Amino acid sequence: MVYVNTKKRAARDVFDSLPQVDRSAVDDLLAQELRQLGRKIIVLDDDPTGVQTVHGVSVYTDWSPESIEQGFAEEHPLFFILTNSRGMIASETEAVHRQIARQIAEVADKRNQPFMLISRGDSTLRGHYPLETQTLRETIEAQTEIVFDGEVLLPFFQEGGRYTVDNIHYVQYGTELVPAGETEFARDRTFGYRSSHLGEWVEEKSGGAYTAADTTYITLESIRALKIDLIAGQLQRVTDFRKVVVNAVDYVDVKIFAIALLRALKAGKQFLFRTAAAFTKVIGGISDKPCLTREELIAEETGTGGLILVGSHVKKTTEQLAELQNNPAIRFIQLDSHLVLEPARFQAEVDRVVARCEELIASGETVAVYTRRERLDLGPDKQEEELQLSVNISDAVTSIVQRLTVRPRYIIAKGGITSSDIGTKGLRVRRATVAGQIKPGVPVWKTGAESKFPGIAYVIFPGNVGTTMTLRETVEILEGCGQR
Structure with missing residues (x-):
């Protein structure tokens, strides 16, 4: 060609x-x-x-x-x-x-x-x-x-x-x-x-x-x-x-x-x-709608912190995470995703992250959990093996939501595979309603009554959308300190 x-x-x-x-x-x-x-x-x-x-x-x-x-x-x-x-x-x-x-x-x-x-x-x-x-x-x-x-x-x-x-x-x-x-x-x-x-x-x-x-x-x-x-x-x-x-x-x-x-x-x-x-x-004949406000998304003040989960590895996500890390109000936890090659050590790492999330969210602090930014590279012709490892890492991130006993104020998931697994396996959503977008191209689900946390604002943040500032701005809107 x-x-x-x-x-x-x-x-x-x-x-x-x-x-x-x-x-x-x-x-x-x-x-x-x-x-x-x-x-x-x-x-x-x-x-x-x-x-x-x-x-x-x-x-x-x-x-x-x-x-x-x-x-x-x-x-x-x-x-x-x-x-x-x-x-x-x-x-x-x-x-x-x-x-x-x-x-x-x-x-x-x-x-x-x-x-x-x-x-x-x-x-x-x-x-x-x-x-x-x-x-x-x-x-x-x-x-x-x-x-x-x-x-x-x-x-x-x-x-x-x-x-x-x-x-x-x-x-x-x-x-x-x-x-x-x-x-x-x-x-x-x-x-x-x-x-x-x-x-x-x-x-x-x-x-x-x-x-x-x-x-x-x-x-x-x-x-x-x-x-x-x-x-x-x-x-x-x-x-x-x-x-x-x-x-x-x-x-x-x-x-x-x-x-x-x-x-x-x-x-x-x-x-x-x-x-x-x-x-x-x-x-679908769907009309334009202004971006969602905090008042539309946070139905009640629970006193708990929010939860942000970052799985995507595209360059834009890494840049957005770096900008979010300039917000001193957020607590950051890195999940060493490369330990996926050593199952016992990886499980211990996930246990550590879950325990820390539970503690911080219950005390009212918002937590951002992110996987290592370097991609695993198994070498040539290993695409399906690498995809399977990425699924295993996503399962680990999802288990954080599965194992939480405290309801976060909101949840943000960054990346396609990550957000899907958290929605279906972590939150156990069967049917959700799309509330709209909190930022252009950043949708929000309202979870159904059958889900783990009914009615929670679940922000599905694509890996490749927005400017360097968009993730930080989204979090600040939900935290009640952002400018639209």
Whole structure:
């Protein structure tokens, strides 16, 4: 494969060069189309951070027929199922997606209710792709009369600085847009990649099964010119599960594309979706909501401290942790995660951390527990072994919440695998409601009555979102001393 040459671009130059559109007219058109959709929208989220744009929707942490049926029965058109598949090996995620797809098809058939299926993935392109959407396609097509014409790829996520321009996906660092293939995310030991051009990324990840040449590209020029019929026509011509790349640098771009998409769906086309969090908000018709206040999150003063758990190892998380450590009111405990290679010593280390957390939280002090910042490196071709060790470390962090006997004032979890395991295994949540965001792209669950700490504010802080200050600012809001 010949990779398209890419280079950094000045963000302001890109944004300022695009023509403006009548946003209120776009909103009106989208609302008209959404009223006619008539489908239940199901989002399969590969870690809990995918709810970082929505509010007032349910997240189910299992995929039993009962939970899926409950989601279908809700008045809201959209619900999430947390798969946490980014923390699984390939064979596990394939099995999980086959099971989920079968059960969705059965419930939809029982209720005679059409549905739309979104695979919510990472905005920096990490994850089990194309395995997950290919598995969904095969299973749904084998069990129903649905035939998917194509797959829409839309990794735009404004809150995190992820933009697609000229078919190249960018991550914003300061004032620059850096091609995704040149970032630390592309060097991920489990989910790494080379190409920033999304057509070539598809070709790379699919081993040539789908090519850049056969990919359909929805351009910003067409979007900003409001060529909705032209875009709908492009979608009408997609067949054989070929891919559709959507360029976007603003929510209005996603909305304009969605209008064309909804018209294509109404004409009988069928698509699967691999998107970041922005598309779920738009297609779910979810309104904007101001960031949450402390008063909305802390229902009662318990006299106990908060609990912050940091597992993510991306550079941004490490920088945010360093800034948080400048807050003298927080007590910090390092968990020596490298002891995972020595099980007895690792268990003793976890016991030490749990005992100290219990003591400090009960006395009213807020505690931040963080794993060692250096990643374990087992050498070449050891990605699955390293992923398993990361799961073992996450289990240890989760056990802190499992073993607590005192209820913290709030809980923050930093990182996708960490936040999923704490929510499902530590807090034992089966269904949560997304309250909104405490900072842009930083969602908060309100836990259900079945959970270990019912109604607690559980902040799910993605590893790669925010500025250096955002974690500290989030904690200070919850502590009652932060400025919004």
